[in-house]
Amino acid sequence: MITLERIVRELRDYDGEEIKIMEVCGTHTSSIFKNGIRSLISPKIRLISGPGCPVCVTPSVYVDKLVDIAGQERHCVLTFGDMMKVKGSRMSLTEAVAAGARVRVLYSPLDAVKIALEDKNTQYVFAAVGFETTTPVYGVLLDEITKREIHNLKLLTSLKIMVPALSYVCENEKNIDAFLAPGHVSVIIGCDVYKELAQKYKKPFVVAGFEGEHILAALYEILCQIKSGRHEMRNLYPNAVTEKGNLAAQSVIQKYFELKDDSWRGIGTIEKSALKLKPEYSKFDAGSSFDEFEEKIPAGCRCRDVILGRINPPECPLFSGACTPLNAVGPCMVSTEGVCGIWYKNRGGK
Numbered sequence: 001m002i003t004l005e006r007i008v009r010e011l012r013d014y015d016g017e018e019i020k021i022m023e024v025c026g027t028h029t030s031s032i033f034k035n036g037i038r039s040l041i042s043p044k045i046r047l048i049s050g051p052g053c054p055v056c057v058t059p060s061v062y063v064d065k066l067v068d069i070a071g072q073e074r075h076c077v078l079t080f081g082d083m084m085k086v087k088g089s090r091m092s093l094t095e096a097v098a099a100g101a102r103v104r105v106l107y108s109p110l111d112a113v114k115i116a117l118e119d120k121n122t123q124y125v126f127a128a129v130g131f132e133t134t135t136p137v138y139g140v141l142l143d144e145i146t147k148r149e150i151h152n153l154k155l156l157t158s159l160k161i162m163v164p165a166l167s168y169v170c171e172n173e174k175n176i177d178a179f180l181a182p183g184h185v186s187v188i189i190g191c192d193v194y195k196e197l198a199q200k201y202k203k204p205f206v207v208a209g210f211e212g213e214h215i216l217a218a219l220y221e222i223l224c225q226i227k228s229g230r231h232e233m234r235n236l237y238p239n240a241v242t243e244k245g246n247l248a249a250q251s252v253i254q255k256y257f258e259l260k261d262d263s264w265r266g267i268g269t270i271e272k273s274a275l276k277l278k279p280e281y282s283k284f285d286a287g288s289s290f291d292e293f294e295e296k297i298p299a300g301c302r303c304r305d306v307i308l309g310r311i312n313p314p315e316c317p318l319f320s321g322a323c324t325p326l327n328a329v330g331p332c333m334v335s336t337e338g339v340c341g342i343w344y345k346n347r348g349g350k
């Protein structure tokens with residue numbers, strides 16, 4: 001069995017052509033900083049981040065809709081804290097609250113049940129944003145709404161799935177050589193889904209845990225595959241990720257949601273990349289489908305390039321000057337999973 005010392009040595013001594021590896025999940029990005037991974041490996045192995053932050057890819061029209069709902073009489077938006085500072089085309093939810101709108105920050109979607117039951121004169125709308133990791137929880141919330149016959153709680157969904165986004169990146173960003181597959185999402189969807197991507201796009205997809213040694217082992221696996229001209233899916237996180245994923249969670253998703261095309265902020269429309277409520281559950285939908293719209297990107301913001309792995313955040317001219325977590329210009333600076341926010345928190349680190 002190969003030792004960690006040998007893995008680090010191989011990664012450090014690599015002196016071939018530059019290899020660009022995309023880590024898709026914000027937790028991997030954080031762990032890369034926390035463990036000083038860049039300082040351990042050759043500068044010819046370049047680590048870049050991808051579209052793995054759900055708040056970052058939620059279009060501005062969705063935030064606009066939340067702002068409108070929160071401003072209506074006897075309406076209240078329920079949300080996780082991450083969404084509060086994301087700007088729509090006019091304002092963020094934080095700014096809407098300052099202007100008199102009603103918004104409550106929750107830690108669990110299920111808290112919404114109690115809140116709705118306590119005040120039946122208010123129409124509550126939960127901002128359901130996320131990837132496959134959080135969607136099953138919204139399914140459980142819908143079970144509760146149905147069971148308790150709650151009539152004043154709906155969802156405004158911006159629920160996206162990861163594989164179409166990875167296909168989009170593979171199709172459009174040809175210079176990415178390999179992927180560290182998203183860890184948490186893979187727990188739900190399983191690792192088999194990456195086999196097809198690896199074969200179709202001829203790039204290694206490696207599933208890894210979040211500890212420093214897990215990431216190093218995954219990078220080493222990628223390096224070995226590239227050196228030997230292979231492009232395979234490898235699951236190096238078998239304790240948490242199975243071939244088929246969490247079937248119970250998948251069945252909750254399939255019960256309530258169906259695949260639809262959807263817009264990703266900074267990217268545009270990706271076919272069959274969203275989970276929307278099925279027609280038979282439309283009474284729980286607060287209006288989650290939007291007409292064609294033009295995404296307004298703030299002047300100078302390079303979130304699109306960050307999300308697609310074209311640049312790292314410090315290459316954006318606004319990074320840590322005009323754009324900081326306290327005064328975020330783009331969504332990538334707002335969320336705990338946002339790449340720019342993670343780089344800002346770890347600025348000076350490697």
Ligand code: SF4
Binds near residue numbers: 300318329332
């Ligand atoms: Fe967008 Fe701010 Fe990141 Fe620049 S630093 S890409 S403006 S979030």
